[in-house]
């Protein structure tokens with residue numbers, strides 16, 4: 238699964254990772270290739286666009302950690318966006334409801350619905366010790382109910398006895414009833430498929446859902462059908478509330494686009510993937526693991542993660558040194574503000590530091606609260622590097638330019654500068670005090 242995409246992305250990104258410096262042009266060129274690779278993998282165009290846009294924004298704005306190369310940083314950003322696109326945390330079947338929990342399986346004919354019903358039943362029985370009842374609601378294909386019965390025999394899982402002449406809704410009601418009476422934890426309803434979505438199918442699904450009140454409605458889609466699978470899920474979801482997707486035939490040589498677009502297009506999580514015809518060929522869908530598999534660059538990703546963990550400590554130490562030397566310019570202030578944002582805002586960070594009450598008051602007096610962090614950062618980033626290092630040169634005309642660039646006004650800029658001056662003065666006053674004064678406490 239994902240082999241060709243893996244090859245493509247692998248070579249594009251490994252081209253970047255070796256280099257010491259990256260220009261915006263390098264990143265753009267690489268992203269164009271990433272974009273092409275995703276489109277060729279049959280990922281929906283709108284998803285590809287959003288993806289590359291977000292990667293670009295992050296890559297351009299990213300601070301490169303000292304111990305990693307820029308290209309490695311880009312790999313990490315691509316990886317994280319991929320995880321996000323695949324659904325972040327990963328979700329699995331939710332059985333948190335009064336027994337019997339009803340799981341309704343929906344999908345087109347031949348998508349692997351019946352097989353997946355058996356796989357899920359087997360998994361819940363063997364891995365979670367659940368007592369499961371399976372029922373086929375397919376009254377259109379005479380062999381369908383028999384197919385499920387045989388699957389039950391083969392896996393040792395109970396199936397609802399077949400009663401000729403009942404409608405799908407009647408079978409669903411009987412299944413829930415039998416589940417309740419028989420003390421089953423879970424009842425899985427294998428509904429009838431069609432060759433394509435049509436109105437009668439949707440009406441039937443809605444009727445069954447009304448009669449059986451499913452806790453999970455899983456749409457089974459064939460990953461080999463690519464974008465069709467995604468569009469199918471979208472249409473289904475518009476008519477019946479789908480709670481999750483099962484993508485089958487992930488063992489095939491599909492291009493992977495369905496798996497990659499599904500979450501972004503439908504807003505529904507892929508909960509399971511089918512990876513073969515055998516009854517145990519069913520896997521949970523873990524976005525991070527899948528992203529690792531697609532990129533095949535797990536070592537770089539963990540390298541960057543480790544570096545990021547160290548960065549806060551490195552920064553704090555560098556800041557302490559600067560403060561002790563009595564240097565504290567607007568770049569440092571911007572760093573501080575960003576750090577505070579990360580640490581849960583002003584209340585969070587100040588609350589953790591003994592002796593910081595005074596600074597907190599001063600910042601509050603200067604009008605710096607969490608809601609205006611963003612404006613403060615905009616002001617600082619609208620300055621030239623020279624201005625940031627030498628705020629004393631900021632006179633009227635420069636302030637006017639900065640106000641326009643940051644969408645703020647002169648009063649806000651003055652407030653920020655005043656706050657910076659007070660903080661810098663305070664730091665100077667502490668300079669040379671035994672044990673680093675405030676910093677000693679901060680770092681201790």
Ligand code: GDP
Pocket residue numbers: 344345346347348349350351352353430484485486487488489510511512513514518
């Ligand atoms: P239904 O019509 O949706 O109930 O589809 P079935 O469950 O009868 O499956 C149709 C065919 O697809 C069967 O031959 C299954 O063995 C096969 N199948 C189902 N899931 C998978 C899968 O994940 N991988 C592979 N390779 N085959 C699968």
